[in-house]
Amino acid sequence: MSARRTHKQGRAGGGRIDRQKTVRFIFDGVSYSGHPGDTLASAMLANGVTLLGRSFKYHRPRGLLSAGVDEPNALVTILRGEAREPNIPATMVEIHDGLTVVSQNRSPSLAWDFHALNQLGGKLLAAGFYYKTFMGPAIGPLKGTRFWMFCEHFIRRAAGLGRAGTVAENIRYERMNAFCDVLVVGSGPAGLTAARAASDSGANVILAELDPHFGGSANWSDEEIDMKPAADWAKGIVEELRGRQNVRLLPRTTVWGYYDGNTLAAIERVSDHKPAPAKGEPRHRYWTIRARKVVLATGALERPLVFPGNDRPGVMLADAARRYANEFGVLPGERIALFTNNDSAYQAALALKNAGAQIAAIVDVRTEPSEAVRALAQAAGAELLAGHAVIGTEGAKALSSVTVQHFDADGKRLSGATRAIQADCLLASGGWSPAIHLASQAGAKPEWDSRKQAFLPPQPTQEWLGAGAFTGSFSTTGAIAEGHAAGVSAAGGKAAPFDLPGVQPEPLDPDPAPIFEIKAEGKSFVDFQHDVTADDVRLAHREGFVSVEHLKRYTTLGMATDQGKSSNVPGLAIMADALGKPIPEVGTTRFRPPFSAVSIGSIAGERYGDIKPDRLTPMHDWHVEHGATLYSAGLWHRPQIYGLPGETVEQAYVREVKASRSTAGIVDVSTLGKIAVQGPDAAEFLDRVYTNLFSTLPVGKARYGLMLREDGLAFDDGTTWRLGANDFLMTTTTANAGKVMQHLEYFLDVIWPELRVTVTSVTDQWAGAAIGGPKAREILASCVEGTAVDNAALPFMGIVHGKIAGVPVMICRLSFSGEMAFEVYCGSGFGTHVWQALIEAGKPFGLVPYGLEALGTMRIEKGHVTGAEIDGRTTARDLHLDWMLSKKKPFIGSAMMDREGLAEPTRLQLVGIVALDNRPLNGGAHIVEELDQDNPHGSIGHVTACCYSPMLGKYIALALVKRGSALLGTRAFVSDPLRKRFGPVEIVSNHFFDPEGSRMHG
Structure with missing residues (x-):
């Protein structure tokens, strides 16, 4: 047995692990062993390994801070063959045989990291150093450049923590949609009670818990501090819920996003804890949950205290140490000191004493701790140093001692002689922050509670209720009562009496002293993940960053995977002190999803490769059977050409255009x-x-x-x-x-x-075909029943109803090709039937089907605009459509369309372009007045669409050109350096063919 493992069995000896079995895994190339139920963090701690990471900026040695999702230091990369997944908290990795993990942000190893030299940078690497250092003009040998251009390569190589994988994973992911009456997030005492109460009322309930086991800490409570009844109660509730048909239990499921309409996003880690997924089993499952009501019972996160040396390996949160002892049977140290501003650390001290650790001292910033906590300190065998603070830690890569000094909490001053306490572990507790992230995402600002020194959830803007530590109720009995009431309310039922025999209200005060920082010599870290110190926060204030949002971005406080879980309140307290304002006036940043990291694979689910849906017209199979070459137009698959053997694309569309303009052509327009x-x-x-x-x-x-x-x-x-x-x-x-x-x-x-x-x-719902050309009316007349299609019955822009091959159709006479043309619509289920009837009717007249290339060519010849010209930057006047701007009424955009900038005569205007060297043109090519192939410059516009015109026998294009209307009849040049196309062009009207419209009107 490891020297770090507790000797007790059962609830107080590590209830989550199975000591009868051994699991072997690899960390940084070294083989270790643990037990089923261990996390990577608990197993490494049990093996005596305290150095698990390096900090982001200074590359300082870091150990475990927490035992849960809020872990900022021990981020690792999981290897699966050649695939790698970075930035996973070691506290959230369940070990299994064959697990292979490597540490991050170090070179060549954790123990010997070359980049630890960054620690010598000191104030040079303070907040905003990259803004100040790399943006000024360079001097000396770098004259004429900017220093950033020299440093960028090295900075980018050093940026980030883990290295993302580049190898495709052979792993399944799934997406699920779920609907429920009540979603309960969190399964501590409040969440369990809420789920049971809602279920009792007949509601369909989903209970989501990010840990592998339901019940929260109550499931593993230490029997020696009289919490065994709560633990037994929690286990009983879980078993009861498992047997109910109207309850779905989702363990290992993190609800990470709260969106409009009570829609929440969650990720279920289905098989991460297994050596290999079962057949057909996904690795992760992404849940979209739409709930009528939500109960947020997400608990609270313990905060660190800010003091010099608070990041040394061996410094840990007090409740995390208690969890390692109770849940995993692991002692974080043999001789432990505690530093606190509240009562909860005393419970951790007693739990660790009962688990076999020696408690050297409890350092409390408060001068008069209550009699209840004094009794706990005595039971833990600890010396109580009231009115003292830790001002430093010692140790190379692990803690060896802490330095304490008398502290005046009212004046926030240190005085008197210092004292060293030998300890290999220091547990800190700065109070508790309710995990209000989801409530904040739902759309309102958190509310500050000065008594609890914490931000509490806002007033609901969506259909949610809160319960337990989430609302600031830190006692088990209070959480149970709130959970029951929330569950009943969410389900719309009536409150029934409930009882929890044997559980008495805790005599401890959960409210902390308003002390988060001890000002003393040395680096005091606020955000462990990003190496943000208390001095960085004060520097940001001195440099004018008084908004918390600016503070966050300038210092990187609470960004990335941390999202303010541990760093938010201490950072705001220091900023408030610098501003001389209370914390609520300083405010807090709004939390945003995701609450914790989400795998991209789970978001994609089964959709990988080309994840766009394929949209096929009703006549798609006919097009394929008749030799159409298809390509994507948006999401639609549309015929490009109907090529004959040996034809190029250009030859095919030229043939189709000539046939359409000489006899008739038909095109599928169902996609409009x-x-x-x-x-x-x-x-x-x-x-x-x-x-x-x-x-x-x-x-x-x-x-x-x-x-x-x-x-x-x-x-x-x-x-x-x-x-x-x-x-x-x-x-x-x-x-x-x-x-x-x-x-x-x-x-x-x-x-x-x-x-x-x-x-x-x-x-x-509608299938559409456009038939146009000199013979189009005759073809329609030969197959349409129930209506005439002559000029009297069907004038330009007229609509008639009839039948083709027995199918009701609607026909409108309008033209995109510039020929006399008709659009024929029918129900989509009859699209192919009507299409084939039109093809058969047109055979005696030489009707040909044509694709998008021919359609585009005919519209360019006519000068009609599409999305290439309506590109979000053009006005009606730019496109010569100002004749459509009504002066009789207002309309969307009418108030803004006459702005000075939109009436500027030098704006780009629609024109036609003819290649004078009779060579193909390219979309996107620039138009210039002076050609300079060696130094292309002076663009006056660009080509929007181009083709070979069968009617003109030339390569033509539409273009947007500055002062285009004034340049008609002049010459310019096309400049396309990427495709090496240069040559003379003539600027002409965009109406190349039949500008009078005689063919369209017949």
């Missing part, structure tokens, strides 16, 4: 966004959304519309069809369908909730 806008105020709503009028649109007609953003820039274009007095069908560009839907919903929900309008996405 389609939104049903319905209700008594639908016309008024469209008038506000579009720049042009829609309330005057007759039933049975369509109109082209343009939308602006609120800032006056172009947002989207499309046609909207009036199907009835209060019934419109809006079409949008394929790429912007989702954004337009969000845009409409936002304005209806937030800006104009009084409008009686509903908007519904119907993109997937």
Whole structure:
């Protein structure tokens, strides 16, 4: 048995471990042994290893500080073959046979770290050193550069803690969605009682606990301080809940995010504690939980005290030491001293005495501890030094002694002679901070309690209740009572009497003295993970960083995986002292998710590789069977070309364009966004959304519309069809369908909730085909039943209803290609049937299907705009669409569209470009007035879309060019240095082909 293992069995001897079995694991290449139930932290402690990490900035030696998720020092990397997972707290790693772990942030080893030389940097490495050191102009041999450019490589190599893996993992992850009446987060006495009470009321309950075992510390309470009844009670409740059908228990599950609508995110560590997952078992499971009510029983985290040398290996939180003894049967030291400002450390002292440790002394900053804690100190065999403070620690890479001195808590002054106490472990307790992270994420500021010297949870802004230490109730009996009441309330039931025989209220005072820092010579650490000292906090104040948010970012206090778990309140107390203000006036930073680290694999779940969903049109299989080359357009798979054997892409689309313009062509347009806008105020709503009028649109007609953003820039274009007095069908560009839907919903929900309008996405309900060309009307006339399609029945922008091959269809005469064209819509389930009927009807007329390349070519020839030109920076005037800006009504963006900057004559304007050397052009290529291939410069615009024009026999493009309208007919150059394309171009109108529109109107 290890010398560090306690000799007791059972609850007081390490109830979580199985001493009858041995587990072997590797840390930094050395083999160690432990017992099932051990964490890596407890097993290393049992093996006498106290040095487990190096600090981020100074590379100081660090040991364990805590026993849970708040561990800032002992962060390790887990190796699984060649895969590696960094920055895992050793306190959260359950050991198993074959576990391989390496330490971090050291070179070449923990014991001998070359970067420990950083400690010699002293004040040079104080808060903000990188801002000050690397941003000024360089001198000497670096003249003409900046010092940062020289140092950047070395700084980036030193940044961070663990090194991320680059090898793909052969590991499964899962995602789950769950719904419940009551989610209980935390399974201490409060959480267990809440879960049972909610379950008793008939609610469906989920109980999530981040540890492997339910019951919290009560499950392993020390029988020698009369807490055995609480432990027995906790075990009984857990067994009772296991047998209930309306309760789901989730051990090893961290609820890490609280979002709107009572939606919470959690990660379940399903098989991390096993040598290998069972067949089909995931490593992690990501839970999205939607709860009607949430009970937050997340407990509290013990705070460290700030004093010189408080980061030396062997300095630990008092409750962490108690947990190691009670839960894992491990003593953190043989001769232990304690330093505290509150009563809870005395319980830890007695527990450790009962576990076999020698308690050298209890150092208490308070001059008059209560009789109850004096009795505990006497029972622990400890010398009580009231009105004293620890002012330093000694030891090379482990603690050997502590130095104490008389302390006046009222004046916060040290006086008198110093005294050394021999100890290999110092336990510190600075009071308790309720773990309010989830409540803060839910949307409100925490509230300061001066008596408890802690931030308590805010008033709920969502449907949650708090219980136990989370609310500041640090007694077992108080937590049980609060948990019962919260569970009943969350389930909407009535409170029933409950009893906990044998558990008496603790006689201890949980409220600490308002002392967090002992000002003495030496480095006193506030944030152990980021090497933030008390001097760093005061330096930030002197340099003007008085906001806690600025303090956090300037010093890195409470960032990364710490998220203020241990460092937040001490850091704020020091800042408050520097400002001369009380802590509540200084405030606290808002906690943000995740509460603790979350594996990226669990977030992705089963979705890896190309995680975008595949959207296929109803005619997709027909396109594949008929030789279409498909590519992704947004999320949709659309035909690019229907190539013949041996054809290039250009040859194929040139053939398709020529056929479409000479006879007829057909293209699948099912991907266009389609939104049903319905209700008594639908016309008024469209008038506000579009720049042009829609309330005057007759039933049975369509109109082209343009939308602006609120800032006056172009947002989207499309046609909207009036199907009835209060019934419109809006079409949008394929790429912007989702954004337009969000845009409409936002304005209806937030800006104009009084409008009686509903908007519904119907993109997937309609299949669409556009048929255009000189023969298009004849082809339709040969297959459409129930309606005529001549000019009288179906004028430009007109709508008719009929049937094709027995299927009801809706037809609108409009054109994107510039030819006489018609869009035919039917129910998506009949899309292929109607498509094939149109193909058969068109065969005698030479109808050809065409893809996006031909579609793009014909729109460029006509000068029509798409998302390439409506790119979030252009206005209606830039695109020559100012004729659509109504002067009769206001609309979204009308108040901002005439800003001086948006009417500037030098803005980029839409033009056409013709390559005078008849060579292909490239999208994104710059347009310049003077060509300089060696030093490209002087861009006046760029190409947005380009193609070979079969109608002109030239390579053409659309472009956005400064003062474009004024440059029509002039020459410039294309400059594309990345693709080595340079050459002369002519700037022309964007309407290359049939500018009068005679072909479209027939």
